[in-house]
Amino acid sequence: MNPLGPLAEWHAAQSVKGRPLIITIVYVVLLYGIAGIILTIWMAESSRRIRPNYEQLFTILHYFTWGAVGVAVLVVTPARMATLVGREKERETLEQLRLTGLTGVQLAHGLLAAVLPLPVITFVAAMPLILLGLGGEAGPLGAMRAYFGLLLLAPMYILFSAHLGLSTKKAAAATSGAIMTTIGLLIVSAVCLENNDEGAKVFALFGPWASGMATLNPHRTYGANDFSVWNMHLPGEFLACAVLGIIAALFYIGFVRRLAGAPGLMFGRTAAFGFAAAMALALGTDAGSLRRWGGWGNDWSVAADMPAEASMVLVLIFSLFLALEAPVRWRDALRSQGNVHSDKAFPQHQRLTVRRFLGGPLVILIGMGLVGAEQVFAEDAPQVAVSGLVLAPLIGIAAWTFAALTFQTLSLITSNKAAVYGLGGAGLAILWFVPLVGAAILDEMGSRGLEYFPMTLNPFAGVIFALDEGNSGGTPNLVLGTLSFAIYAGGSVALGVVIRKRLSVLEDLAAGMVALPADAYAPPGSLTQRCEKGHAFSGVWDRCPHCAELTASELGSPRT
16 A cells, blocks of 8 residues: 555556646657757758867757756645646545545645656656757756755645635636746746845755856856855855755745644644745845854855845745734634633634734844845945834834734625635735825925825835934934834734634624534533544533544433
8 A cells, every 4th residue: 555645646646647647748748859859950951060069969958958857846736736736625525534434644645646647757858858958058067956856846836726725715716826926936037046136046946046056157156155164165055955954944834734724814823924934034134145154163255245224124025925824713713602611722723812913023123133234244245223223113013913803804704715815915016016105296295304204104214214213304213113103003903802702703603603613402501521533512512522432322312
């Protein structure tokens, strides 16, 4: 029996026949057909020379093969993954698979087994051309680094597409979304690769161009600069392994949890926290521009090429992924209110507790704290006031909390997920960016400094105010930053009051309903007991009536 589960065994068998087999055959024919055309053209050109340049041929074949394998691994495979997961959700077969007793790990392995044979077959089929490419200008090291970059990115791209498939209702939408997202990531990574800002080059890790361009010079890395640890020279791929490895691992954990029934808008809280934390750490430490790191008692320093304001703003932006995943759904909150009189635990996804909203502030504290450490300890970094370094994270935490509670409030009002995130996103966008337009209008009217006060409604501007020791229109920037913090701290308190009132309404509503699952003798809101397996049942039973191992004779009858 397959240790990965029966679903993986079935999908693996299906992936090597039918449409996947036809796709593979067409791919191999096109690969070697185009390679034959390249060889024919090269032979025609080399016939005019006294000595053929085989290194040139191998270099051309390397780039062609690397591009063909990259399309299969980073575009076709993620698109197939999104299609497969989207089709399972569209046909409502995921719920049926959960009823079979398969765990989230077995379901994840089953779906991955359906798509992973494609990149494996691609590499095997292209191996002769890959080996020829080792004789190109870059040599074996440069060529191997190029393919290593593809393998490093593949898990993140595939698992991201899997989450995308779980977040759409139609397989076609999942497929198109995966393709557009992949293309977008490739474009962003290419743009950031050419950016002169060292902090922006961290985003080049999301594309294969850094390792691919290393074939031009096998002793140089692109994207994130080389860095030294204890006087040892390390290539940028080490940074890529750390950042991309963390993101891929937590995407996988989030995928497993969501297949097992855990809630989530797109990533799930686990994967969203990993993504936000990885990027906050990468941006907060500006790891791509580490210059030197002395060890064992020596002084160490971090050279901050990226302004502190930009780094902290980006940390706040990435932490907002968690604000989308934190809210409890309306139905889950209603179900949990039916258990408010019980001291027993109920499922985690039904709970509305403070712990659900700690992930974002934690990411902000870590990321912005590391940016602040750069400003304090770096020798050549511009210094900022300690008060600003303290106030900026407070503004970020207050704004994040306000955003998360906004989505939570809407989630308790309506069960329509599209309405919750559509209205919440539009409302936050209006609140954060329309005042900037108003500030520009006031500035054109000659408002004598009043244009800076509307900007305090934008938390990103508030962070910048906090870190700037100067004045804006005669008003100290620290005062404007404090005002921004007060606005979002007060707004968060107000939303907290609204949420408490809404929960009391849901509690009254739950008291008039029969909580499910419930036995026939459970009055409304009386499921006060819970067995070791987590089944909720009424106090009228001596033993849990839901456990499969208990027969009808063992259950007996409820107490009277």
